[in-house]
Amino acid sequence: MDSSARTLPHRFNRPGGIGFVSYVIVAFAILWSLEGAGWSVDRLLSSPPKLADFFSRAWPPSTHNLERLAWKMVETLQIAVAGAAIGIVLSLPIALLAARGVLVGRGVNLVVRIILGFIRAVPDLAWALVFVVAVGLGPFAGMLAIAIDTIGFCGRFFADDMENTDPGPAEALTATGARRIDIAASAVIPAALPAFVSTSLFGLEKAVRASTILGLVGAGGIGIELKVGFDLFDYPTAMTVILMIAVVVIGVEQIGAVLRQKIIGPGR
Amino acid sequence: MQVIDLQANGLCKRFGKAAPVFLGLDFSIRQGDCVALVGANGTGKSTLLRCCLGLIAPDAGRISLLGMTMADLGPAARRDLRARTGLVGQKHNLVPRLSVLSNVIHGFLGRHSGPRYWVHSLAPAWARAAAMTALEKVGLADLALRRADQLSGGQSQRVAIARALVCNPRFLVADEPCASLDPQAGEEVMALFMTLVKREGVTVLFTSHNVQHALSYGDRILGLQGGRIAIDAPSADVTPLEMAKLYG
Ligand SMILES: Nc1ncnc2c1ncn2[C@@H]1O[C@H](COP(=O)(O)OP(=O)(O)OP(=O)(O)O)[C@@H](O)[C@H]1O
Ligand SMILES: [Mg+2]
Numbered sequence: 001m002d003s004s005a006r007t008l009p010h011r012f013n014r015p016g017g018i019g020f021v022s023y024v025i026v027a028f029a030i031l032w033s034l035e036g037a038g039w040s041v042d043r044l045l046s047s048p049p050k051l052a053d054f055f056s057r058a059w060p061p062s063t064h065n066l067e068r069l070a071w072k073m074v075e076t077l078q079i080a081v082a083g084a085a086i087g088i089v090l091s092l093p094i095a096l097l098a099a100r101g102v103l104v105g106r107g108v109n110l111v112v113r114i115i116l117g118f119i120r121a122v123p124d125l126a127w128a129l130v131f132v133v134a135v136g137l138g139p140f141a142g143m144l145a146i147a148i149d150t151i152g153f154c155g156r157f158f159a160d161d162m163e164n165t166d167p168g169p170a171e172a173l174t175a176t177g178a179r180r181i182d183i184a185a186s187a188v189i190p191a192a193l194p195a196f197v198s199t200s201l202f203g204l205e206k207a208v209r210a211s212t213i214l215g216l217v218g219a220g221g222i223g224i225e226l227k228v229g230f231d232l233f234d235y236p237t238a239m240t241v242i243l244m245i246a247v248v249v250i251g252v253e254q255i256g257a258v259l260r261q262k263i264i265g266p267g268r
Numbered sequence: 269m270q271v272i273d274l275q276a277n278g279l280c281k282r283f284g285k286a287a288p289v290f291l292g293l294d295f296s297i298r299q300g301d302c303v304a305l306v307g308a309n310g311t312g313k314s315t316l317l318r319c320c321l322g323l324i325a326p327d328a329g330r331i332s333l334l335g336m337t338m339a340d341l342g343p344a345a346r347r348d349l350r351a352r353t354g355l356v357g358q359k360h361n362l363v364p365r366l367s368v369l370s371n372v373i374h375g376f377l378g379r380h381s382g383p384r385y386w387v388h389s390l391a392p393a394w395a396r397a398a399a400m401t402a403l404e405k406v407g408l409a410d411l412a413l414r415r416a417d418q419l420s421g422g423q424s425q426r427v428a429i430a431r432a433l434v435c436n437p438r439f440l441v442a443d444e445p446c447a448s449l450d451p452q453a454g455e456e457v458m459a460l461f462m463t464l465v466k467r468e469g470v471t472v473l474f475t476s477h478n479v480q481h482a483l484s485y486g487d488r489i490l491g492l493q494g495g496r497i498a499i500d501a502p503s504a505d506v507t508p509l510e511m512a513k514l515y516g
Contacts, residue, residue, distance in 0.1 A: 168361035172428070175321050175357075176435070177350030177378025186374055186386040190365045 054235060061243055062236035069225060069237075073244055075139055076211045076221035083143040084207035087150025088200050094151060095158030102162055102184050113159070119152030124210040128219035139220025146207045146214075154203045161195035162188050194264045201256040208252045212245045271299040272332075273439055273471045274320060279329035281315060289315050291495040292329070297488075302465045302472045304486030304503065306479070308515050311492040313475040314358050317441050320473070321353055322346065334439060351378030354437030358444050358475075360428040364417035368408065368427050371416050372399040375434035402430040405460060407453075421448035429457060433464075440464065442474040446481060454478070458485045479511050 015023065096103045098112040127148050131141035162184075169187040178186075189196075215223025222241055229238030274297040282288035289312035297303050305313050318324045320331060322338030330337060336349055354375075362371045369388040373395055376385050384390045388399070403409045406426040416424060425448045432440060442461070446454035458481060464470040476482045482489060482503070489506045491499030491514045499510060 166361075166364075168357065168359050169363045171323060172355060172357055172361035172431070173374055173377055175323060175350060175353070175355035176375055176431075177347040177353075178374070179347065179377070179381050182377045182381050182385065185383070186366070186370075186377065187363045190363050193365060 058235035058239035060236065061240040062234070063240070065237065066240070069222065069240060069244060072215075072222040072225055073248060076215075076223075077208065077248070079139050079142045079214065079221050080146060080204065080207040080211035083146025083211070084150050084200075084204045086143075087147040087207070088154050088203060090147070091151050091154035091158050091203075092196075094155040095162065096184060098155060098159035099162040099188075100159075101167075102188055103180050113156070116152055116155045116159075119148060120156065124149045125213065125217055128214045128217050132217060132219055137218040142211060142214040142219035142221055145219060146211055149210060150203045150207055153206060154199055157199045157202075158192070158196055161192045161199060164195070165191040197263050198260050201260055205249075205253050205256050209249055212249070272296050273299045273301075273334055274473070275330075275332045276320070277330045279316075279319060279331065280327045281312070281319060281324075282327060288495055290326075293497055295490060295497055295500055297471060297473060299471055300465060300469045301487050302462065302485060303474070303488045303490055304482035305473060305475045305490045305492065306477075306482050306499075306511070306514060307475075307492035312495070313492060314443050316492070317355070317443055317473065317475070321350065321355055321441060347378060351435065352437060353439045353441065354432035354435070356425075356428050356432045356440075356442040356445050358447070360421075360424040362416040362419075362424055362427055362431075364415075366416055367413050368403065368416055368419070369396070369399055369412040371427055372402055372430045372434055375399070375402075375431040379435055399430070399434055402434040403427075405433065406430045406457070422450060422453060425449055426453070426457070429460075436468070437470065439471045440473070442472065444475050444477065446476065446478065454481070461485070479508070483508075483511070 094112060094116070098109055098116060100106065100109050124145055127145035128142055131144040135141050135144065165188055169191065170183050173183045173187050211221050213221075213223045213226075215221045215225065216227050218224070222245065226238055226241045226245075229235065229241060276293055276295055279290050279293040280288060281290045293316070305316065307313050315324070319326045320333065322331070322333070325339065330339075334349060334352060336345070338346060338349065341349060362368075363374070367388060370386075373385055373388050373391050376395055376398075380395075384392055385395065388396060391399075400409055400412060403412055406429050408423060408426050408430065411419070411423065416427065419427065425445070429442070429445060432442070440461070445457055445461070449457060461472050461474070462485060465472055474486075483506065484503075486503045489499050489501060489503050489511075490497060491506075491511070493514050498514060499506060
């Protein structure tokens with residue numbers, strides 16, 4: 001047998017000194033965080049009765065203002081669709097500036113990516129608060145918050161999608177003497193299109209989830225009903241709102257999954 | 269007087285920390301030559317072709333292409349120079365989701381810019397006609413509207429050739445143009461290249477693992493081995509034994 005002559009690769013690597021120390025540090029960081037988050041076994045154990053009390057008062061969900069809530073839900077979806085659509089359209093040119101090796105140099109890529117990172121770092125509710133100040137209470141502020149949030153998300157991931165396309169066609173067009181803008185439009189974007197569709201659908205799902213909560217800060221949509229329900233101890237209405245949000249969010253995610261499958265095809 | 273289309277001096281190239289691919293190559297190609305570049309797998313043929321067209325920069329050495337040095341040119345002049353060259357890549361590098369016709373029309377992007385040359389539906393009538401003529405030359409006119417990712421290997425090879433030929437390059441570089449073609453189609457493509465060389469004075473630099481093709485269609489053989497030029501001679505003077513040594 002010559003198998004002894006050939007050394008097989010190890011299945012696992014034993015962690016070295018630095019590896020071991022970093023595991024310990026991570027473990028301590030988690031314990032320290034639990035402490036900072038006010039971890040309390042007593043309060044956890046005393047919560048089930050209180051939760052049961054909430055559910056008994058919230059059940060059955062209220063049905064008498066269903067029509068008003070349904071219209072609020074429609075407004076919520078309108079905020080999400082309008083905001084996501086504007087955000088997706090604006091994301092494309094921004095992503096072209098953020099994608100490395102497509103249109104502009106590394107310096108511009110970096111600046112645009114930092115700006116996109118900043119947009120993502122600001123929570124959507126904070127954007128909604130900013131736009132409520134800027135354009136007043138109501139769904140328009142919510143729509144703008146969703147649009148900017150979508151730019152942060154789609155701008156970055158469209159750029160990644162473009163960077164992940166096969167560089168071969170772009171090289172072939174470079175060899176014909178094509179300009180960068182022509183290469184982007186005729187090789188990079190067509191190749192990234194299925195990924196764009198998938199990313200956009202994720203953006204829309206994210207927008208729907210975010211739009212249901214904007215009402216908490218007065219930026220339109222069904223969130224206001226949730227807040228009022230809790231503030232007035234009208235738990236059955238709050239329960240109705242929660243269930244409606246769950247149904248809509250799950251529904252949109254399912255539709256998104258089906259569309260992605262249709263457009264991109266299985267296993268690609 | 270002979271016009272020199274490609275002059276390479278002291279080319280060196282290595283990728284990262286790997287062993288160098290070239291250790292100083294010197295050669296020249298005259299206008300109207302049909303040169304076969306041969307060598308074993310991984311000897312750097314594709315890399316050399318990329319260097320010649322300025323798609324990657326050599327670590328050292330100079331390349332002058334059609335009398336100009338790519339490294340010294342600004343972007344506009346560089347595009348201008350590239351518009352006069354054509355490349356058929358080893359991987360055919362078609363844009364997968366576009367039609368065959370759109371891919372061929374992309375061949376005009378060196379001379380023209382803008383949305384009219386992005387997809388065939390928007391293209392000017394003359395460009396569509398010229399692209400169809402190029403497709404006819406490679407025998408694929410009936411697949412013009414087929415999506416490029418739904419072609420067989422040989423078909424996509426031929427589309428890549430049509431894209432490279434559509435803007436009448438002065439200098440054509442073809443990396444294993446017959447690799448995925450059946451024997452008959454391979455002969456036809458090589459014959460097509462020969463016609464270009466003989467009738468239109470196009471300079472052709474091609475690689476091939478088919479020794480017979482290299483010897484019969486190449487006027488000259490350039491053999492790469494161990495990072496150096498091992499053979500640089502008219503094909504008539506190269507013996508099959510010398511060729512065999514390249515791969516030994
Ligand atoms: N982008 C790259 N990064 C790192 N190494 C590379 C790269 N491109 C090529 N190489 C290496 O350079 C060497 C030459 O590759 P090249 O593709 O030029 O060979 P080739 O002669 O065309 O081979 P083949 O006959 O298989 O087409 C190989 O060892 C390859 O692994
Ligand atoms: Mg190769």
